[in-house]
Amino acid sequence: MLVSPMLVIGLAAAADLLMPHWQFNRLLGAAPALAAAMWPVAGTLAIGLLALLTAIALSTAHHQLGHTPSVFTLLAILAITLAAAYASRVRQHRERVLAAVRTVADTAQQVLRPPIPRQLGCVDVEVLYQAAAAHARIGGDFYEARRTEYGVRMIIGDVRGNGLPAVEAASVMLTSFRVHVRNAPDLPYLAGRLETSMREYCEEVPGDDVLERFITVLLVEIPAGEPIARLVNCGHPAPLLLHEGDVREVEPSAPSPPINMAALLGDHYQVDTVPFTVGDRLLLYTDGVSESRDFTGTFYPLAQRVRRWVSAGPRQLLDHLHHDVLAYVSGSRDDDLAALVAHRVGPGDRRHRRRP
Template sequence: MTRSGEGRTRPGVLPSGVCLLPLLLLVVGIVLDMGTPRDVSAAACFTAAPIVAAPLLSLRGTVLVGLAACAADLAVLAHFGLLTDRGAYSDWVSILTMAALAVFLNRLLHRRDMRLRSVSGIAAAVQRAVLPQPPPRIGTRRIAARYEAAQADAQLGGDLYAVQDTPYGVRCLIGDVRGKGMGAVEAVTVVLGAFREAAQHEPTLTGLAARIDQSLMRESALRDGIDQVEDFTTAVLAEIPRPGDRVRLINRGHPAPLLLLEGTVRTLEPARPALPLGLAMLAPDPGRTDTVAFPPGASLLLYTDGLTEARDPSGTFYDPADRLTGQCPRSPDELLAAVVADVRRHTRGQVTDDMALLALTRLMPTGRAPGPTGSGP
C-alpha cells in the first residue's frame, strides 16, 4: 500500500495523504460493523476500498487492499457467528469481485500512465532539441533562459528563444508565433532554423530579419486559406557587438525588452514600429535598428507576452517594469527566478499562457557579477 515501486499510476499528482483513503475505508467499515447490530452491514466500505485503491496505489498495494477487504468481511462474519450461513457470503463475493476488478483497473491505468510518460519524454526531448539551453556565458555576458508552460504537463508551444555567438557579436532572438499546437511548433522550427543559419552570415540585424521573413513567407506559401495571410511571428532580435558596451535591437511587433541597472528599469521601446516577421508582403520593411548602451552590471530581459498578459484574480495585468524596479539581481538566473516567482504570486498560480524568458547580464570589469554582496531580488 505504497506509492513507490512499479505500477504507480499517479506519481507526484496527489497529496500523499490521499493514498491512505483505502485504509481509512477499511477501518471505517470494521468499526461500523463491530459497533452496530448484525443486521447493519458496512460491506459498502469494503467494496469501495479496492476500487479507490486502483488509481492511487501500485499493483501490490491494490492487491493487498483487496485481500484486506475480503479478510475484514470474513472477520466480521466470524464475529457474528455467520461463517456457516451461506446467505451471509453474498457481500463477501461482491467484495471479492470488486477486488478483482480493481486489479484490472489498476493495470489499465498503469498502461495509460506509461504511454503518457513516453509521450511526455518524447516532447521533452523535442523541446530540448528545438530550444536548447544557451551557454551560461559568452565573453563578458552571462546568459539564462526559461520556458514556463501554462499547463504543468505541456512541453511544447509557440514561444521561442535562441542565443548564438557569431562573428558580429552575440545575437539573440525571442519570439512568439501565431497560434497553438503542432502548427505553432512547425513555425518555431522554421524561425529558429532561419535564425541559426543566417545569424552566422548576415552582417546586419536588418539582413537577419529579412532572411527570417523570407523563410516564413516560403512556409506560408505552402499553406491554404487564412493561414497563408496570418502565419506570422512577433519577435525581438538583439545583437551585442564586441566589446559589448551596447545593444542593437530590432523589434517586430513584440513586447519591448527591459534594461535593468542598479535598481532602475528602462523599457526599450522601438523608435519606429514594425510588422511581425512573416508579413513582409504587406510592408517590405525589415525594421529599424535601435542602439542602446549596455554598461557593466546591466541586465537585458527579453520575454514573450505571456509575462505581460499574466493577470491577478482582479484582472490586473503584470507590469514587469514596475515590479522589477528597485531590484538588483546579481545574475541572469537570479533575475529569471525572481520574475517567475513574482508572476506566480501575482496570478495566484493561475498562469494562462506560456512564457519564454531570456536574460543577459554584462559582467563588471573585474569579472564579478553585478550588485553588492547580499543584494538581489
C-alpha cells in the first residue's frame, strides 16, 4: 500500500505521545525505509522529511530537543532516508531493466509461439503454455498447428535442458516444421526434415554436448475426409485420446527416435492410426504435465484426472488441467508446462457453437 509509510508515521507519533517513555519516535525511521520499496526517489525523500519533522515536533513536545537521544534519533532518520532514497533509485533502475527484458521476451514469444487459430478446418485447437522460470514467457516446450492439403498437422515437443539453448533449439524445430509441413507427403518425411534441420543446427553450433541435444516430438495428422488421426511419436509422452466418454493413452506401436538421435537409433519413424471421429479430442502435452510431483514424489495421475473432465470443452479441459497441476505440485515447478487439445467437429457443430 502506498499510504503505509504515512501510516507508520501516524501510528509512531500517536504511540509516542501516549507513551513517551517507550520512545516510539525511534520507529519513524521505518517510514522512509518502507517507502523505498514502493515510492520513487522524490517520494521517498518526502516521506523521510515528514518523518524527520515529526520527530522534531515530538522532541519539542517532550522538551527533549537538543538532548543526545533526540539528536541521535534525528540523525538516524536522516541516514535511513538517504539510504532509502538510494535503494529506491536502484529499485527503479532494476524495474526498468526487467520491463525491457519482459518486452523482449514477449516479442520472442510472438515469434516463437504465435497464436494458433482456434479453428483449423475440421479441428478446433486450444493450447496451454507456462514456462518454469519465474516471470519467464518462453522456454523449451513448443507446439504448432497448421492446415494443409493432407489435413490438420500439429507438433508438440520438448527440448532437453532449459535456458536460452533450449529456446534456440525450439525455434529451429518450429521453423523447420513451418517450412516443410505443407509439402511433406507424410509424417515420417516431416520427421526426417526435422532431424536434418536439427543436425545442421548442431553442426553450425558445435559443443561438447552435441550428442546430448535431443528433442522429443509428437507429430499428428488429422485428415479432413477420414475419421482417423495419424501419429508419429519420437520419444514423447503418449497423448490421451478422449473417445466416446473414455480416456486412453495412445502408446506407439514401435519406438521412433527423438530428434537428433537418428544417427544412434536409426531413422525409422512409425506411423500409428487411431479412430478420431466427430466429438473426439486428443490431448497432447509435455512432461512438465505428466512428470509433475506432489510432496511425496508421486507423479501426477494425468489420465485419472482427465477422466473427471471428459465432458468438458477443450478450453475448459485445459483450464481444469492447469489449475489441478498447480495445486498438485509441491513447491515450485522446475519444468515448462505445455498442452494442446485437438477437438474434431462437424460442419453443423461449428455453425451453432459460440466462442467465449
